[in-house]
Amino acid sequence: MCDHSDEASPNLVSNLTSKNSLLKGVTVSRWTLPDDANIYGNVHGGTILKLIEEAGAILATRYCNTAGPPEPCIAAMVRIEHMDFLLPMKIGDVAHLTAEIVFTSAHSLLVEVMVQAEDIIAGTRRKTNRARLWYVPLEKSGTVQAVPQMQYCSPEEEERGKRSYEEQKTDREKNPMPEKSVIPYTGCTECEVETVPFSQTCLSFLVGPNDVTFNRHCRGGVLLKLMDECAGIVAVKHCRTNVVTACLNATNFYKMIQIGSVVTVCGQITFTSNRSLEVEVVVEFVTPFEKNSQSQRAVDAFFTYVSIDEKGKALPVLPLKVKTEEEKARFTAGEQRYQNRKQKMQMAK
Numbered sequence: 001m002c003d004h005s006d007e008a009s010p011n012l013v014s015n016l017t018s019k020n021s022l023l024k025g026v027t028v029s030r031w032t033l034p035d036d037a038n039i040y041g042n043v044h045g046g047t048i049l050k051l052i053e054e055a056g057a058i059l060a061t062r063y064c065n066t067a068g069p070p071e072p073c074i075a076a077m078v079r080i081e082h083m084d085f086l087l088p089m090k091i092g093d094v095a096h097l098t099a100e101i102v103f104t105s106a107h108s109l110l111v112e113v114m115v116q117a118e119d120i121i122a123g124t125r126r127k128t129n130r131a132r133l134w135y136v137p138l139e140k141s142g143t144v145q146a147v148p149q150m151q152y153c154s155p156e157e158e159e160r161g162k163r164s165y166e167e168q169k170t171d172r173e174k175n176p177m178p179e180k181s182v183i184p185y186t187g188c189t190e191c192e193v194e195t196v197p198f199s200q201t202c203l204s205f206l207v208g209p210n211d212v213t214f215n216r217h218c219r220g221g222v223l224l225k226l227m228d229e230c231a232g233i234v235a236v237k238h239c240r241t242n243v244v245t246a247c248l249n250a251t252n253f254y255k256m257i258q259i260g261s262v263v264t265v266c267g268q269i270t271f272t273s274n275r276s277l278e279v280e281v282v283v284e285f286v287t288p289f290e291k292n293s294q295s296q297r298a299v300d301a302f303f304t305y306v307s308i309d310e311k312g313k314a315l316p317v318l319p320l321k322v323k324t325e326e327e328k329a330r331f332t333a334g335e336q337r338y339q340n341r342k343q344k345m346q347m348a349k
Helices: 012-018 045-064 155-174 220-239 325-348
Strands: 025-031 074-085 094-104 109-119 124-138 201-206 242-248 262-272 277-286 296-308
Touching (some): 045 242, 220 262, 262 296
Antiparallel strands (some): 109 124
16 A cells, blocks of 8 residues: 655645545544444444445545546445455444545546444454445536546556456446336235245335435435345344344445435345345335436345344354245345355455
8 A cells, every 4th residue: 555645734724635645545433322233232234334435435525626627526436346344343432434545447436445443441443344435426417527547556556456447347237227126025914934025124215405415416325324224124034133244245326316316225135044144135216306207226235144142143044935936046146146255255365
């Protein structure tokens, strides 16, 4: 990692946009409180996801406005390359999020975010999360702006960024926005336990002023928090234990959601292993004030959860009972994603 530090400016306001140390990195800290956590004291994965996205958005927006663009812009998250949960965060921990830009293309930039939890009583820190997020700068009209190009520390650093860019571009081309509508919600009250319909869950909310950027588009972190809440409910229904978020697969954001839209988030289990379960989450929205507005997909994702006891020890996961051919196909696809994750983890060691 390069040292982008500069000497401190005597006039921070007037020199903010000229300092590499302020353009290439940002640190956000927050004290976690009881309303951030579950009944066992673990901070909700959705709360951490929202903080991660906010840290990335602050840095990306600041950076994209440094070159004096024709119009002010706000960075919008368009893809999660990966989002890993390494250790749980507890009530009372101070979350420290450090974001750094690691690559810029003509119209997008890749931000890496690391999260540490500080126990301010014991005076210790531990790494809890890491993520890589892609952003694009948007004008108020929705036009994508050009991104100022960063200077790399070495050819190797630039080459790694280019590989990530090409990989995400290929993945987006292979996995376009699905034409199928939102997961059909059965609302089943007498379903057999441990089946897909038994734990299926849908949540809805109205996008208000507190949920949007200055461009009046719903912030990615708001959606991620709601998605994790929905998926967590699904996981708890199935396991009937405490659960923690383990990871979030590569995720594409297809459309921006305007203020005033009604958002529906639906989740269902797709796969279970001995120690984890995968939940698919689909987000769709309608814009009521637009005539003939139809439901549109904004994002879909796969969350992985681990079942734990009151002491934080992993528990066996109840096997999913798949009934239909579609459920069997989803289970097989989920198993393949599970194996791919295991392979990547072994290669990273």
